[in-house]
Amino acid sequence: MGATKTEEFTLADITVAKYAKALGHPARIAILRILLERTSCICGDIVEELPLSQSTVSQHLKELKEAGLIKGDIEGKKVCYCIDAQAWQEAQQLLQIIFGKYKPCDTSCC
Amino acid sequence: MGATKTEEFTLADITVAKYAKALGHPARIAILRILLERTSCICGDIVEELPLSQSTVSQHLKELKEAGLIKGDIEGKKVCYCIDAQAWQEAQQLLQIIFGKYKPCDTSCC
DNA sequence: TTTTATTATCGTAAAATTACGATTAAAAGT
DNA sequence: ACTTTTAATCGTAATTTTACGATAATAAAA
Numbered sequence: 001m002g003a004t005k006t007e008e009f010t011l012a013d014i015t016v017a018k019y020a021k022a023l024g025h026p027a028r029i030a031i032l033r034i035l036l037e038r039t040s041c042i043c044g045d046i047v048e049e050l051p052l053s054q055s056t057v058s059q060h061l062k063e064l065k066e067a068g069l070i071k072g073d074i075e076g077k078k079v080c081y082c083i084d085a086q087a088w089q090e091a092q093q094l095l096q097i098i099f100g101k102y103k104p105c106d107t108s109c110c
Numbered sequence: 111m112g113a114t115k116t117e118e119f120t121l122a123d124i125t126v127a128k129y130a131k132a133l134g135h136p137a138r139i140a141i142l143r144i145l146l147e148r149t150s151c152i153c154g155d156i157v158e159e160l161p162l163s164q165s166t167v168s169q170h171l172k173e174l175k176e177a178g179l180i181k182g183d184i185e186g187k188k189v190c191y192c193i194d195a196q197a198w199q200e201a202q203q204l205l206q207i208i209f210g211k212y213k214p215c216d217t218s219c220c
Numbered sequence: 221t222t223t224t225a226t227t228a229t230c231g232t233a234a235a236a237t238t239a240c241g242a243t244t245a246a247a248a249g250t
Numbered sequence: 251a252c253t254t255t256t257a258a259t260c261g262t263a264a265t266t267t268t269a270c271g272a273t274a275a276t277a278a279a280a
Contacts, residue, residue, distance in 0.1 A: 002233070002234035002235030002236070002267070002268050002269065003234075003235055003236080003268070003269085004135065004136070004137075004235090004236090004267090004268065004269090005137075005161060005162065005268085005269080006136065008161035008162075009136035009137065009139075009140060009161075010136075010140075013136040013139040013140050013143070014136045016133065016139050017133065017134055017135050017136040017138070017139050020130045020131070020133035020134040020139075021130070021131070021133075021134030021135070022130075022134075023126065023127065023130035023131075023134075023205075024127055024128075024130040024131030024132075024133075024134040025114065025127050025131070025237090025238085026114070026116065026119035026120075026123040026124045026126075026127040027114075027115075027119065027238090028127070029119075029123040029126050029127050029130075029208070030119060030120075030123050032208065033123070033208070033211075036208070036211040036212055037211075044255095044256065044257080047256095047257090051115060051118035051119075052115065052118075052238095052239075052240090053239070053240055053241075054240095054256090054257075054258095055239080055240065055241075055242090055257095055258080055259080055260095056238070056239050056240065057257095058257060058258060058259085059237090059238075059239080059258095059259095060238090061257090061258095062258085062259095063237095072257095074246090074247090074257090076247065076248070076256095077246080077247050077248055077249095077254095077255060077256055077257090078247095078255090078256060078257080079256080079257060079258090082215050083212055083215075085212070085214060088209070088212055091209070092209040095133075095205055095209075096206075098139070098142065098143070098146070099198070099201070099202040099205075101143075101146040101147075102146055102193055102195070102198055104195060105192050105193075112237070112238050112239065112263070112264035112265035112266070113238070113239085113264075113265055113266080114237090114238065114239090114265090114266090115238085115239080135267090135268085137268090154225095154226065154227080157226095157227095162268095162269075162270090163269070163270055163271080164226090164227075164228095164270095165227095165228080165229080165230095165269080165270065165271075165272090166268070166269050166270065167227095168227065168228060168229085169228095169229095169267090169268075169269080170268090171227095171228095172228085172229095173267090182227095184227090184276085184277090186226095186277065186278070187224095187225060187226055187227090187276080187277050187278050187279095188225090188226060188227080188277095189226080189227060189228090
């Protein structure tokens, strides 16, 4: 027990959940905001902007990378992070589809 | 250690993260899909549609409720679940804003 | 009133997450 | 070569999540 029953769900649900989970921490939202702010992506100064230690930020970056939402290329001494355009679009679309499915309830109970 | 440093982030980031976290499990996505499928909201048969035990489903429902995304009203013997329109819209908007911020990178590194 | 159906909660266990300091690795600068 | 800078990884600890069976709690049905 304790581990998610991944195999039992549809690929679509697993994929959306994966992206949503990556977005499910304020530190990672903050990191993404920093990356979204700039058109260039030399960003070795993410740590300074967050109230967390270097190792913790690195861990959050790793999770965003593992979810596919960001990429990190070594650029000399620093690492160059940026949003992964494809994954970003996929996440946006998948979530948009789900959110768009809502139609107001016609029964009196809610 | 182990607990999220909630106070140190902006309310916006905490709020989006809260919604995203609630969406961050395939079972909860599946539950939301079931609720989104119908215009009425008498839904006591969520358990049958999922590969999880009754207590586990109940726990997932609780988390969706605590995040604000769904409501549950007692309707006789059963409980009537449905999407919370306001929270749903807020979550959609907050995520949409973040996703919309992306502009392709103009440097060569990614 | 007793039974049945439905959902929540409790207790428990395994696993994952969050966080930090310390260490390592790699590249650049001296 | 040595030092410095930058980021990842390791080791560790607390907390949270995921999951289940068993047990309440509540309301309808018999």
